[in-house]
Amino acid sequence: MIRIGICGYGNLGRGVELAVTQACDMELVGVFTRRNPETVQTVSGVRVYSMDDIQEFKNRIDVMVLCGGSATDLPTQTPELVKYFNVVDSFDTHANIYKHYQNVDKEAKLSGKVGIISTGWDPGMFSLNRIYMEAVLPNGVDYTFWGKGVSQGHSDAIRRIKGVLDARQYTVPKEKALESVRSGNNPDLTTREKHLRDCYVVLKEDADPAYVEQEIKSMPNYFAEYDTYVHFISKEELEKNHKGIPHGGFVIRTGQTNTGVKHKIEYSLNLDSNPEFTGSVMTAYARACYRINEEGKSGAMTVFDVAPKYLSLTTLENLLKHTL
Amino acid sequence: MIRIGICGYGNLGRGVELAVTQACDMELVGVFTRRNPETVQTVSGVRVYSMDDIQEFKNRIDVMVLCGGSATDLPTQTPELVKYFNVVDSFDTHANIYKHYQNVDKEAKLSGKVGIISTGWDPGMFSLNRIYMEAVLPNGVDYTFWGKGVSQGHSDAIRRIKGVLDARQYTVPKEKALESVRSGNNPDLTTREKHLRDCYVVLKEDADPAYVEQEIKSMPNYFAEYDTYVHFISKEELEKNHKGIPHGGFVIRTGQTNTGVKHKIEYSLNLDSNPEFTGSVMTAYARACYRINEEGKSGAMTVFDVAPKYLSLTTLENLLKHTL
Numbered sequence: 001m002i003r004i005g006i007c008g009y010g011n012l013g014r015g016v017e018l019a020v021t022q023a024c025d026m027e028l029v030g031v032f033t034r035r036n037p038e039t040v041q042t043v044s045g046v047r048v049y050s051m052d053d054i055q056e057f058k059n060r061i062d063v064m065v066l067c068g069g070s071a072t073d074l075p076t077q078t079p080e081l082v083k084y085f086n087v088v089d090s091f092d093t094h095a096n097i098y099k100h101y102q103n104v105d106k107e108a109k110l111s112g113k114v115g116i117i118s119t120g121w122d123p124g125m126f127s128l129n130r131i132y133m134e135a136v137l138p139n140g141v142d143y144t145f146w147g148k149g150v151s152q153g154h155s156d157a158i159r160r161i162k163g164v165l166d167a168r169q170y171t172v173p174k175e176k177a178l179e180s181v182r183s184g185n186n187p188d189l190t191t192r193e194k195h196l197r198d199c200y201v202v203l204k205e206d207a208d209p210a211y212v213e214q215e216i217k218s219m220p221n222y223f224a225e226y227d228t229y230v231h232f233i234s235k236e237e238l239e240k241n242h243k244g245i246p247h248g249g250f251v252i253r254t255g256q257t258n259t260g261v262k263h264k265i266e267y268s269l270n271l272d273s274n275p276e277f278t279g280s281v282m283t284a285y286a287r288a289c290y291r292i293n294e295e296g297k298s299g300a301m302t303v304f305d306v307a308p309k310y311l312s313l314t315t316l317e318n319l320l321k322h323t324l
Numbered sequence: 325m326i327r328i329g330i331c332g333y334g335n336l337g338r339g340v341e342l343a344v345t346q347a348c349d350m351e352l353v354g355v356f357t358r359r360n361p362e363t364v365q366t367v368s369g370v371r372v373y374s375m376d377d378i379q380e381f382k383n384r385i386d387v388m389v390l391c392g393g394s395a396t397d398l399p400t401q402t403p404e405l406v407k408y409f410n411v412v413d414s415f416d417t418h419a420n421i422y423k424h425y426q427n428v429d430k431e432a433k434l435s436g437k438v439g440i441i442s443t444g445w446d447p448g449m450f451s452l453n454r455i456y457m458e459a460v461l462p463n464g465v466d467y468t469f470w471g472k473g474v475s476q477g478h479s480d481a482i483r484r485i486k487g488v489l490d491a492r493q494y495t496v497p498k499e500k501a502l503e504s505v506r507s508g509n510n511p512d513l514t515t516r517e518k519h520l521r522d523c524y525v526v527l528k529e530d531a532d533p534a535y536v537e538q539e540i541k542s543m544p545n546y547f548a549e550y551d552t553y554v555h556f557i558s559k560e561e562l563e564k565n566h567k568g569i570p571h572g573g574f575v576i577r578t579g580q581t582n583t584g585v586k587h588k589i590e591y592s593l594n595l596d597s598n599p600e601f602t603g604s605v606m607t608a609y610a611r612a613c614y615r616i617n618e619e620g621k622s623g624a625m626t627v628f629d630v631a632p633k634y635l636s637l638t639t640l641e642n643l644l645k646h647t648l
Contacts (some may be wrong), residue, residue: 019581022463037370098644118648125460127648134647135635136449137609138344257600258342264594269587276581283460302648304633308452313457320422323458324442324451324626
């Protein structure tokens, strides 16, 4: 049994907990939190410990799955914890991944552990599709679309506007852009042409809807560059129809092997729960992390470094007979 | 430069030739044929040699790409040639892959070479999707559909019927089955429910259309288990509209991470030329084959054993900054 720890217990931590407790080759040892452990109740009933005590588990946990955020938690947590554990994270600030990789690699090589960073679905499963598609169809162009799905960052940005009680923002790929890409035209698409932003907003009693709508639509980086739609709804409607955290998207590559000989490769995800699926991917990479370290390897890795067989519970014979 | 040889020069061999001559890290050394080399003219102008002389190239070729057929060529060629070369093949008789793997592994371990078997798109890219999908969504079911595309085997079967001059058979996935799978219903689908068979047949002058149609529709294993449609067309129409060798298909998995929390993963290929795309995939695996052998490894491998980075021409830094 691979002994797993979960560091950080929000939506993602609970997603990993669900996946690990369903994996027949894994044992969940504990959840680690910065909060007072006595105030945290896990879904599975597994014990909760203080982050301050995490080093004591050095010899009792094979892989620590890091479920903190990319903005402030993981840049320090992953390099620190790989000193004691094999670790898997879902670091997703694309611009800083290379720096993060270097930081983790340095510590992992010193400790002899493996740190698989940036797992999940993007980065993660989408990245795998981008690298495979480019390798097998080098003369081509790929496009990534996100949604329809909830963006926590954009929802939070709306909640910070004066007069907003709660909000949910959906990122939606535009059908016209998808069709243009699928046709193999290799279109140059602007930000506005690729996605639209659909906002469901609950106002406080004294709020000014016109002000809120204007503040949302003019917010640079978040909304100004997009066709943004604002819908004011009741607290009850938000609870009833917008409680989930769905997400998904598309990676599409079109290209040629010869003049006029076209090919299209398309990968898509349609996820009822972003954190549960991300947690499920991280759990598969926790298995790989353990196995690769057992082979004597160490250092930082990404999904690009992991041969698919390390993720699978199936025997080689069954893989060759039934999956290949 | 990775020095490549091509063994067997039909449609697939020409597909590999196209891909290798476009790869900036590869040099095509020669094509090997069982025919009289003087009768074979290559598209790129690369030299053609007799299969009888292939061993003489032991130190002049890094990877031999095997483009023979799975029925009679590859079962003997792959284990034989891995004695002298790193090899890549597209062995696709699913029922015999495990045996083929064992035969190749034995010889490759003795020679210190790497043999990557069963590359292409199914087995190959579809297999990769099956293993990744199952690993990240273990509580689910996956389905593979083929087409719309030309089946050479079924086209050949029609051509053997008395009175048939030429024929082209398309395998077509049924839209209703695709929709049922995508909905997450995990349907039990019969052979007839998954695909239909569309046949375009040119008759000889004295042929009996009713006889030919009956012979096709009642042919066990090939057509009797399917809804089969027979269209009689002229030689000119076949030449004009059915000359290509398109193919493709779908791998779809639906599953749950928790009660009622559903996810769908879908991968699809839409290929103008089956042999050109297959050749392009084999060429990417030829790069991986060379690199893995350079690291000192040997033995038989499949796409499951190859970490994605080995396929890519992009540097680690660029992969982490732009692809991940």
